[in-house]
Amino acid sequence: MRFNKLFLISSISLFISCNRIEYKDLEIFEGIHLGTSRNNYTKQLDSLGIKSNIFYTKPFLGAEEAKSNRVKEATSELLDFSDYENKGADIRHCSLLMGEQTPEYNAISGLYVFLGHTEEAIGISKYTKELWFSQSVAISYLDNVKNMLMRKYGKPIEENKELDYHKFFVLSGNGFKKYDINDNEKPKITKWKNKYFTVTLFQGFSNPNSVYNKKTKHYSFVFFGKKGNKVDLNTNEEPCISFSYIYYNLTKEAVEKLNLGNSNI
Numbered sequence: 001m002r003f004n005k006l007f008l009i010s011s012i013s014l015f016i017s018c019n020r021i022e023y024k025d026l027e028i029f030e031g032i033h034l035g036t037s038r039n040n041y042t043k044q045l046d047s048l049g050i051k052s053n054i055f056y057t058k059p060f061l062g063a064e065e066a067k068s069n070r071v072k073e074a075t076s077e078l079l080d081f082s083d084y085e086n087k088g089a090d091i092r093h094c095s096l097l098m099g100e101q102t103p104e105y106n107a108i109s110g111l112y113v114f115l116g117h118t119e120e121a122i123g124i125s126k127y128t129k130e131l132w133f134s135q136s137v138a139i140s141y142l143d144n145v146k147n148m149l150m151r152k153y154g155k156p157i158e159e160n161k162e163l164d165y166h167k168f169f170v171l172s173g174n175g176f177k178k179y180d181i182n183d184n185e186k187p188k189i190t191k192w193k194n195k196y197f198t199v200t201l202f203q204g205f206s207n208p209n210s211v212y213n214k215k216t217k218h219y220s221f222v223f224f225g226k227k228g229n230k231v232d233l234n235t236n237e238e239p240c241i242s243f244s245y246i247y248y249n250l251t252k253e254a255v256e257k258l259n260l261g262n263s264n265i
Contacts, residue, residue: 021257025196028248029097029113030076034197035250035258041099041108050074050097055133056121057171059221066124071133071175073097079115081144086217090131093117093141098176100249105260113246114169114176115145115204119219135171136219136240137204138212146190146201149246153192153199160203162186168202168243196254204244211237 026033031048032041045052053075061069074097084093094117100110114135121132150156166187169176185205192199209222215236250258 021196021254026250026254028111028197028199029246030078032097032111034109034111034248035107035254035260037107038099038101045074045097050076054130055096055118056124056130057133057173058121059119059132059134060122061124063124063127066128069173070130071096071171076113079113079145079148081141083144084117084138084141084217089218090120090125091117091217091219093137094133095246096133096171105255107258107260109255109260110247110249112169113248114171115142115244115246116171117219133171134210134219135204135244136207136210136242137244138214138219138238138240140214140238141212142203142241142244145244145246146203149190149192149199149201153194156190156192158189158191160188160190162188166202168204169245170243193251196251198249198251200247200249202243202245202247204241207240207242210240210242212240213237 021035023033026035028034030050032044036044051074052072054070054072056066056070058065058069076095076097077092079095080093085091093115096114096116098112098114099108100112101108102110115137116133116135117137118131118133120126121130125131163186165181166189167178167180168182168187169178182205187205188203190201190203211220211222212218213220213236219240250260
């Protein structure tokens with residue numbers, strides 16, 4: 001594994017250096033590098049020890065529904081902050097990774113990091129040991145992610161910017177479904193930019209049907225929830241956000257220097 005990892009790093013470094021970009025300047029989440037082929041992207045995940053895991057996409061499932069409601073995605077535990085960990089209840093905060101290869105480029109030019117947590121899928125997990133991936137996270141958890149990005153990338157060029165619409169993804173069936181508009185709430189983003197890539201934190205939408213208990217470290221479903229963003233000090237509960245993600249994307253300058261339209265990449 002060590003030889004393969006060194007060989008992969010050397011190959012990518014040679015390609016990037018030939019195109020006048022330092023290898024380290026294209027390093028993003030979990031040590032992944034943008035601008036490589038789909039095949040090299042997959043090899044990167046393997047060399048970095050980022051495994052793919054199966055998750056259910058619904059919280060309640062019968063055996064007959066299992067196949068049509070699960071995904072297998074590369075999974076990161078980098079954002080599994082210890083303050084939110086509850087191993088006894090199978091609650092872990094992890095992220096699903098999806099490399100983006102757009103039609104005009106012959107390389108991975110972007111990376112989506114979908115935020116969420118795992119829980120038991122009622123009716124099926126006790127038999128298969130596979131868990132449900134929920135796209136809801138506590139508001140304070142999202143704040144921690146944002147603060148981490150600020151420490152790494154500095155002051156954002158846009159913070160809590162409200163937009164009329166912005167793409168977001170809902171995990172359903174056997175994959176992610178893309179949407180652009182939420183009729184109930186305008187989206188907000190925070191964005192950073194350096195010379196070779198941008199980092200966008202899509203801050204998701206309020207989820208009035210989910211709350212997080214800071215004391216017990218449990219998520220609960222609420223049938224008649226109310227929107228808000230404050231912790232209830234009497235119950236230790238705080239509201240949740242759904243569909244948030246981090247998006248890394250190469251800048252125009254990086255695309256040109258890497259010559260991503262070249263089919264030989």
